[in-house]
Amino acid sequence: MSASDILDVLNVQRGEGAPAKKKQKTNNGKTQRQSGMARELYNLLGPNTPPVSLSAGGGSSAVKDKLNLKPSPWSRIGFTPQKSEKGKSNLKLYHWVKGSKELLEQEAIEEKPYFFDKFDLKPDIPELVDEETYDRLMEEIRREKSKNSIPTETTNDDTKPASNDNNDNKTTELVNGIDKEKESRADSKEKEHKEDGDKSPAETEWSYEETKQLFVLCNDFELKWHAIFDRFTYPGKTLEDLKEHFYLLCGKILKNKPNVNPQLLDSLNSYSKSKEIERKQYLENLLTRTPAEIAEEESLVVEARRFELAAKKMLVERSNLLTLFDSPQTSQSVQQYRSSQGLTNLYNSLMIMDKHQKRKQLSFQKGSSGRDPIPPSIPVAASSSFKKDRGFQTHLQQYLSGLLKQNQANNNGIKQEKSAVQQLLAKKLTVKEEEAYGLYYHANEKLTPGVILRSGQRLPGLSQRQSTLKSVSSLLQELDIPTVGGTNWKPIMPTRKTMTKFDELLRASATLLEVKKAKDKLESEIKLIKSQRGLQ
Amino acid sequence: MSSGGNTSSVYAGDEINAIVLDPGSYNTRIGYAGDDFPKVVVPSYYGIDKNDIAKSNAPGGKTRRVFGEDINLPRSNFETNPILKDSEIQDWDAAVDQYSHYFNKVLKLDYKEQPILITEPVWTSNQYRQQLIDTFFEKFDFPALYLAKSPTCISFQQGRPNCLVVDIGHDSVSVTPVIDGISLLKNSMKTNYAGRFLSDHIQDLLAHKFPEAKIEPRYRIKSKNPTVFPTAADYTTKPLNENITTSFDDYQKEKIWHEFKESMLEVPEKKLNNLNASQSNSIKEFYSSDANKRLFELPTGQSVELSLDRYALADTLFDPESYPFHNADLNEKYPPSNGEISLANTFDDYKPLKRARKAESNQSTPPLSQDDHNGNHTEIRGLSSLISSTLSSVDIDLRSSVAHNIIITGGVSLIPQLTERLYTELTNSNPGLKIRLHAVGNSSERFNQAWIGGSILASLGTFHQMWVSKEEYQEVGPDRILSQRFR
Numbered sequence A: 001m002s003a004s005d006i007l008d009v010l011n012v013q014r015g016e017g018a019p020a021k022k023k024q025k026t027n028n029g030k031t032q033r034q035s036g037m038a039r040e041l042y043n044l045l046g047p048n049t050p051p052v053s054l055s056a057g058g059g060s061s062a063v064k065d066k067l068n069l070k071p072s073p074w075s076r077i078g079f080t081p082q083k084s085e086k087g088k089s090n091l092k093l094y095h096w097v098k099g100s101k102e103l104l105e106q107e108a109i110e111e112k113p114y115f116f117d118k119f120d121l122k123p124d125i126p127e128l129v130d131e132e133t134y135d136r137l138m139e140e141i142r143r144e145k146s147k148n149s150i151p152t153e154t155t156n157d158d159t160k161p162a163s164n165d166n167n168d169n170k171t172t173e174l175v176n177g178i179d180k181e182k183e184s185r186a187d188s189k190e191k192e193h194k195e196d197g198d199k200s201p202a203e204t205e206w207s208y209e210e211t212k213q214l215f216v217l218c219n220d221f222e223l224k225w226h227a228i229f230d231r232f233t234y235p236g237k238t239l240e241d242l243k244e245h246f247y248l249l250c251g252k253i254l255k256n257k258p259n260v261n262p263q264l265l266d267s268l269n270s271y272s273k274s275k276e277i278e279r280k281q282y283l284e285n286l287l288t289r290t291p292a293e294i295a296e297e298e299s300l301v302v303e304a305r306r307f308e309l310a311a312k313k314m315l316v317e318r319s320n321l322l323t324l325f326d327s328p329q330t331s332q333s334v335q336q337y338r339s340s341q342g343l344t345n346l347y348n349s350l351m352i353m354d355k356h357q358k359r360k361q362l363s364f365q366k367g368s369s370g371r372d373p374i375p376p377s378i379p380v381a382a383s384s385s386f387k388k389d390r391g392f393q394t395h396l397q398q399y400l401s402g403l404l405k406q407n408q409a410n411n412n413g414i415k416q417e418k419s420a421v422q423q424l425l426a427k428k429l430t431v432k433e434e435e436a437y438g439l440y441y442h443a444n445e446k447l448t449p450g451v452i453l454r455s456g457q458r459l460p461g462l463s464q465r466q467s468t469l470k471s472v473s474s475l476l477q478e479l480d481i482p483t484v485g486g487t488n489w490k491p492i493m494p495t496r497k498t499m500t501k502f503d504e505l506l507r508a509s510a511t512l513l514e515v516k517k518a519k520d521k522l523e524s525e526i527k528l529i530k531s532q533r534g535l536q
Numbered sequence B: 001m002s003s004g005g006n007t008s009s010v011y012a013g014d015e016i017n018a019i020v021l022d023p024g025s026y027n028t029r030i031g032y033a034g035d036d037f038p039k040v041v042v043p044s045y046y047g048i049d050k051n052d053i054a055k056s057n058a059p060g061g062k063t064r065r066v067f068g069e070d071i072n073l074p075r076s077n078f079e080t081n082p083i084l085k086d087s088e089i090q091d092w093d094a095a096v097d098q099y100s101h102y103f104n105k106v107l108k109l110d111y112k113e114q115p116i117l118i119t120e121p122v123w124t125s126n127q128y129r130q131q132l133i134d135t136f137f138e139k140f141d142f143p144a145l146y147l148a149k150s151p152t153c154i155s156f157q158q159g160r161p162n163c164l165v166v167d168i169g170h171d172s173v174s175v176t177p178v179i180d181g182i183s184l185l186k187n188s189m190k191t192n193y194a195g196r197f198l199s200d201h202i203q204d205l206l207a208h209k210f211p212e213a214k215i216e217p218r219y220r221i222k223s224k225n226p227t228v229f230p231t232a233a234d235y236t237t238k239p240l241n242e243n244i245t246t247s248f249d250d251y252q253k254e255k256i257w258h259e260f261k262e263s264m265l266e267v268p269e270k271k272l273n274n275l276n277a278s279q280s281n282s283i284k285e286f287y288s289s290d291a292n293k294r295l296f297e298l299p300t301g302q303s304v305e306l307s308l309d310r311y312a313l314a315d316t317l318f319d320p321e322s323y324p325f326h327n328a329d330l331n332e333k334y335p336p337s338n339g340e341i342s343l344a345n346t347f348d349d350y351k352p353l354k355r356a357r358k359a360e361s362n363q364s365t366p367p368l369s370q371d372d373h374n375g376n377h378t379e380i381r382g383l384s385s386l387i388s389s390t391l392s393s394v395d396i397d398l399r400s401s402v403a404h405n406i407i408i409t410g411g412v413s414l415i416p417q418l419t420e421r422l423y424t425e426l427t428n429s430n431p432g433l434k435i436r437l438h439a440v441g442n443s444s445e446r447f448n449q450a451w452i453g454g455s456i457l458a459s460l461g462t463f464h465q466m467w468v469s470k471e472e473y474q475e476v477g478p479d480r481i482l483s484q485r486f487r
């Protein structure tokens, strides 16, 4: 039985289009149908597509496999998280593990290491020595410190007692020496700071008790210094104090041990408390800048980037220019360019080169705009109009910028090279420049679409009666105003300015003529009336 | 999933069915580790018969306490008392009673197999912690236990090992830097300008502004007809037992204030009490406008209309100094606080005597609050300045990363526009830092955040070694366990 049978039984009328559709669907569905659903059941669905995709892509076998498979056993068993310190603790926790109970218990007997044990790591920290040795080491450290605090002229004096045999160590010692010089300077500075009775950091004393706590904390908190400092209970110690003491002491302790990594020792000894303090002071200063200062700095950075980019661009342009100069070999005779054909050849080759360069420039711009957020302003800066008021926009520009934006939005998907005109328009031009290029914004005029020549344009002032036009022409002749002549009422050179002026002139003279006519009429009437009344 | 089948190191969970307990001053949350939400969220209050108290003092006396919804039933001579204060257990008997009620009757725990993780605030003293552990090992049969600092849990919940946790709860606002998952105690700050402070302000305001409006707890009302304030309330009360205690009524009223907080409060964009009088007037005018008016229906059916006050109440969190209570008693309840926590007693046990003298010269030990009584002026720190001063006390190396991960949590942080206001104020006062605030969008996650973090923590496989068993505790001793294991 299928869906169509059911529909027949229920006397449901089917539309004409339905069967065709159904066929299509079942064709598509054939692959689906195979999966996870009996064919009979699927047929019952009829023209309806199943609400959810039945096959998860794995095909029917995966589903069936799962249905047939016995669930793998999981069992809740106890385990003992290993404690690194005290060997085994007797704490027993319970969790679910995949596998049967017997198997897992077998494993437990085999002492399989606990899975998460490997994450329980301890830092490699030397053990603290007993109090006697500690006192001795501290004495040593103190002696060295007092020696270092006297600035020495030659760093060699410092290196001698350490008695190194390889060059590597010497250089580090040298660096250390320089550090120490700085250190002493910083120290004196600090003393100035803390003149109000506070003890200088170099003199912080460390009792054995304090040191013991420090080492315990270092172990517990895996050398996370901020946590160590937070939990350190003895007052009067800074974070830098803790670090310095720990590193120095560790250095001393390790030195007395066999086969110690010398690099480790070096790095331990290279910690400089004063430099650390200085660094933090510097950071602190950075943070306490006022918003104005921050803004200023940021703007300077932006400016600098801009300069860099502009310089780069200039270099590129310059090299382009140079190649342009080179292109027709100036050393050759000019004979070949004498003829008109030769000139055309030259022109063409120059144009081709120019195009190449433009393309290059464009791609350069595009590429760089992808990388840098600010560059678009630079090409404008290079244009001559840049120096003039940038905030000011002529009518044309306002209109154009709107238009261009629209265009860009429309053509975003398609990569287009801008035509020369568009590029020109994209620049900000002054009024003068617009004029020079003959650009004009026809605000409210009705324009006929297509290209019009100005010489063929009909001036609005010409919509007069033929007779007036004649008198106007004679007037113009009287005034010695040159026109093209004949029926063409045009100035000889029809630029936009002359055309508008000419139009004005036409209208003005037409009005003038009309006024004169009216005046003549009135005068003659007055004469007539006067003569009638016999007033002469 | 378990260790057996776990080969990838990404998922490090391994359920051991631990219990997580997060006792808060307002609500206590209990549930299984690995769950998204606590199974039990109950008020941290209990009801008890007055006569029982007297009995319990006598040897062999038995008390019967009620918890959860049961405490809302009006009974004669029944007190409703808080179990915690400032997130610390105060009434130990009641606490044990409450926990065992939920452990045994509701969750039906199998103690032998389930360790328990308890959250605690950062300001607990070692003495308190020891008492907590002793009590739990003594009264319950948990095989192992762990004390987790609640900011640490919150940082785990958000998956941000370095952050600044701002928890605006019921009794206290706390600001704690967390570094590598470890709460820094010395830098933490805490004030009491939190949920209860708001409740008191609401109560104070209503009493002052609408003295004629009667505040009846909801349970007394039998029927009511809606009216708006100047019109008198129109309602009938239920015939009730005479001997209802004031503590019961106060607790019931607290529910009204809670409702008020949820429905009325909104944080203004700027401080309402500015130094510049004209500016603050214009702000106030704006918030007094009709658009900001809202009605609040008291249980009697009478509604009161509020506009500016809705904002002023929320503003108290930011600027508590400008809003003294009308009721002098309440002013006593909230002494000026600059948020610094005295941690002295935490380390009392092993601080050698000779060091005590140097305490004054130490900047990291905050000046004790006794200074106030000597006439010293304490700077009162609202929410933003509390966070700012914590930020500035954090080590410079950590400051920027911490400022970038400020987690806002706790019930009161749900007041609309609170994070926005915080953001503008913090950015203005810390121009060099890039401030970013993180607040979970889901409101129930917001006030259960510490619990959820604890649940995540306790279900990690790597956490197994952290549990402290009773035997270990007895063997090693409380001092070392407290300082080394429960950090």
Ligand SMILES: Nc1ncnc2c1ncn2[C@@H]1O[C@H](COP(=O)(O)OP(=O)(O)OP(=O)(O)O)[C@@H](O)[C@H]1O
Binding pocket: B023, B024, B025, B026, B027, B028, B086, B087, B167, B168, B169, B170, B171, B172, B194, B195, B196, B257, B258, B261, B262, B263, B409, B410, B411, B412, B413, B414, B415, B447
């Ligand atoms: N939507 C809300 N708007 C305003 N306040 C709310 C909202 N929801 C809850 N509160 C308030 O939040 C407070 C409870 O917050 P929370 O549950 O975080 O506190 P707690 O953890 O129990 O207390 P603490 O952290 O101080 O020990 C109460 O004062 C309650 O009135």
Ligand SMILES: [Mg+2]
Binding pocket: B024, B025, B167, B169, B170, B410, B450
């Ligand atoms: Mg809380």
